[in-house]
Amino acid sequence: xxxxxxSREEDYSQWYLDIVKKAGLADNSPVRGCMxxxxxxxxLWENIRDTLDRMFKETGHSNVYFPLFLPKSFLEKEEEHAxxxxxxxxxxxxxxxxxxxxxKGKLIADPEAKLEEELIIRPTSETIIWDTYxxxxxxxxxxxxxxxxxxxxxxxxxxxxxxxxTTEFLWQEGHTAHSTSTEAVxxxxxxxxxxADFVENWMAMPVIKGVxxxxxxxxxxxxxYCIEALMQDGKALxxxxxxxxxxxxxRSFDVKFLNKENKEELVWATSWGVSTRLIGGLIMTxxxxxxxxxxxxxxxxxxxxxxxxxxxxxxxxASHSIAKQLRAKGIRVKIDDDETKRPxxxxxxxxxxxxxxxxxxxxxxxAEGKVEIxxxxxxxxxxxxxxxxxxxxxxxxxxxxxxxxxRAKTYRDEHITQVDTFEDLQKVLDExxxxxxxxxxGTSETEDKIKEVAKATIRCIPIDNPLEDGKCILTGNPxxxxxxxxxxx
RNA sequence: CGGGGUGUAGCGCAGCCCGGUUAGCGCACCUGCUUGGGGAGCAGGGGGUCCCAAGUUCGAAUCUUGGUACCCCGACCA
Numbered sequence: 001x002x003x004x005x006x007s008r009e010e011d012y013s014q015w016y017l018d019i020v021k022k023a024g025l026a027d028n029s030p031v032r033g034c035m036x037x038x039x040x041x042x043x044l045w046e047n048i049r050d051t052l053d054r055m056f057k058e059t060g061h062s063n064v065y066f067p068l069f070l071p072k073s074f075l076e077k078e079e080e081h082a083x084x085x086x087x088x089x090x091x092x093x094x095x096x097x098x099x100x101x102x103x104k105g106k107l108i109a110d111p112e113a114k115l116e117e118e119l120i121i122r123p124t125s126e127t128i129i130w131d132t133y134x135x136x137x138x139x140x141x142x143x144x145x146x147x148x149x150x151x152x153x154x155x156x157x158x159x160x161x162x163x164x165x166t167t168e169f170l171w172q173e174g175h176t177a178h179s180t181s182t183e184a185v186x187x188x189x190x191x192x193x194x195x196a197d198f199v200e201n202w203m204a205m206p207v208i209k210g211v212x213x214x215x216x217x218x219x220x221x222x223x224x225y226c227i228e229a230l231m232q233d234g235k236a237l238x239x240x241x242x243x244x245x246x247x248x249x250x251r252s253f254d255v256k257f258l259n260k261e262n263k264e265e266l267v268w269a270t271s272w273g274v275s276t277r278l279i280g281g282l283i284m285t286x287x288x289x290x291x292x293x294x295x296x297x298x299x300x301x302x303x304x305x306x307x308x309x310x311x312x313x314x315x316x317x318a319s320h321s322i323a324k325q326l327r328a329k330g331i332r333v334k335i336d337d338d339e340t341k342r343p344x345x346x347x348x349x350x351x352x353x354x355x356x357x358x359x360x361x362x363x364x365x366x367a368e369g370k371v372e373i374x375x376x377x378x379x380x381x382x383x384x385x386x387x388x389x390x391x392x393x394x395x396x397x398x399x400x401x402x403x404x405x406x407r408a409k410t411y412r413d414e415h416i417t418q419v420d421t422f423e424d425l426q427k428v429l430d431e432x433x434x435x436x437x438x439x440x441x442g443t444s445e446t447e448d449k450i451k452e453v454a455k456a457t458i459r460c461i462p463i464d465n466p467l468e469d470g471k472c473i474l475t476g477n478p479x480x481x482x483x484x485x486x487x488x489x
Numbered sequence: 490c491g492g493g494g495u496g497u498a499g500c501g502c503a504g505c506c507c508g509g510u511u512a513g514c515g516c517a518c519c520u521g522c523u524u525g526g527g528g529a530g531c532a533g534g535g536g537g538u539c540c541c542a543a544g545u546u547c548g549a550a551u552c553u554u555g556g557u558a559c560c561c562c563g564a565c566c567a
Contacts, residue, residue, distance in 0.1 A: 087565080124567075155566075158564075165566070212567095309526060341528090343528095344528050346528090347527050347528080364526070
């Protein structure tokens with residue numbers, strides 16, 4: 001990791017924003033907090049989306065699509081849910097504009113086109129989906145429903161940051177309905193495993209699977225499970241969540257089914273999602289001061305071939321030959337034959353956008369029957385014989401993928417610190433960052449106090465957490481296990 | 490909603506304190522030549538509502554007042 005930890009948070013902010021901009025991932029939009037995703041950024045999202053989509057389908061899920069607008073009354077039906085989202089909702093009040101009679105060239109909302117019932121732009125779709133599921137579910141034979149949708153949602157957050165938290169963002173939200181609690185919990189955990197598998201093995205980001213405390217739970221959930229990642233500045237990032245909703249939404253939206261004994265029961269529910277925030281996590285996990293570093297499995301282009309100093313018939317022939325061999329192995333490769341840019345410029349450019357492997361081919365190399373291969377993660381350069389170069393690159397891509405994961409994991413593991421006093425918790429958070437493993441008495445009051453003073457929240461109680469008798473670092477009350485605290489995005 | 494900061498060419502900025510030629514620099518862009526193994530050099534060129542409004546003044550990017558937008562830090566937040 002080229003970026004060293006400094007005490008100045010703004011440095012990280014700036015570093016992060018620079019990479020988003022220089023790597024050509026996104027632009028600011030005219031609307032505050034929104035983001036224009038550029039081709040390179042969107043290609044990343046497409047790879048994330050397509051891979052997860054395949055994983056969902058392999059586990060029996062189907063895609064659906066529900067509307068962008070929610071009638072306001074829908075949001076009122078589940079009390080906790082409403083309370084959690086009300087203060088960040090965009091509201092549609094009119095359906096027509098007209099010329100402003102007092103101000104030429106300006107438009108105003110036509111007062112005669114005021115909506116009877118205001119519409120909410122979905123912050124999440126539980127309400128409309130459960131309103132619909134009421135009609136789709138009559139019998140145990142209709143269950144389970146295993147549906148997912150790829151959509152955009154809007155949450156009018158006060159503070160935004162490209163990818164990590166934007167006003168509008170792209171995500172997938174799965175909403176499933178089950179006949180038993182056990183089956184719903186299994187589904188919740190199955191999805192959590194898919195998320196962890198994807199984020200670790202594709203994005204090369206190590207995560208901790210865990211369950212949220214009541215304070216951090218999704219509005220309307222019985223239990224919220226999560227995967228928590230650690231960024232290079234020592235702050236945690238919630239990378240995905242999977243909620244066991246119990247019968248809360250079924251009760252609010254009156255979704256019942258007849259069981260085998262011909263008795264009415266409320267349906268059990270789950271919901272789960274990951275968003276474009278994952279791209280933010282990817283940036284903050286792997287980038288260095290030269291720009292983005294992409295894990296090969298997700299990189300839109302895995303290899304770029306750069307003729308040095310510019311394309312010639314011989315170089316182009318060699319380039320196409322290597323590209324063909326690579327494509328035969330399913331490797332995504334691009335030949336940059338742009339004559340208007342010089343090699344040095346291209347090198348810097350491809351490093352900035354994070355292409356894992358660069359192949360340089362010049363007359364000098366060809367004369368020796370070699371090419372120059374540069375890997376983005378370590379910036380090493382190797383001179384490799386053109387014989388068997390495709391095999392070499394294939395192996396190298398695997399190496400880079402696992403190297404990225406391993407070094408992120410080493411960093412993460414080095415930043416899980418056990419403490420036994422509140423003073424130490426604060427000290428570690430201030431000086432070292434990362435996760436802090438400490439005893440907690442299990443009450444929301446204690447968690448709130450710690451948050452207030454130390455600015456850290458309980459990120460999760462890890463799954464399969466070992467039991468250990470101890471004393472709460474704040475109150476000294478007995479505790480059965482350690483939990484993970486961190487400052488978070 | 491609090492605390493800071495910034496609005497001057499596509500981007501990044503200087504100029505403002507102490508008012509006075511035609512508003513300047515770097516990057517980017519266009520043309521030409523020379524180049525070409527780590528962000529090319531030289532020459533020429535195009536591009537401006539100095540955020541908006543009112544005021545002070547012979548004269549405002551610069552001073553005064555009001556407005557507005559954006560950024561950063563908090564609070565808030567799957």
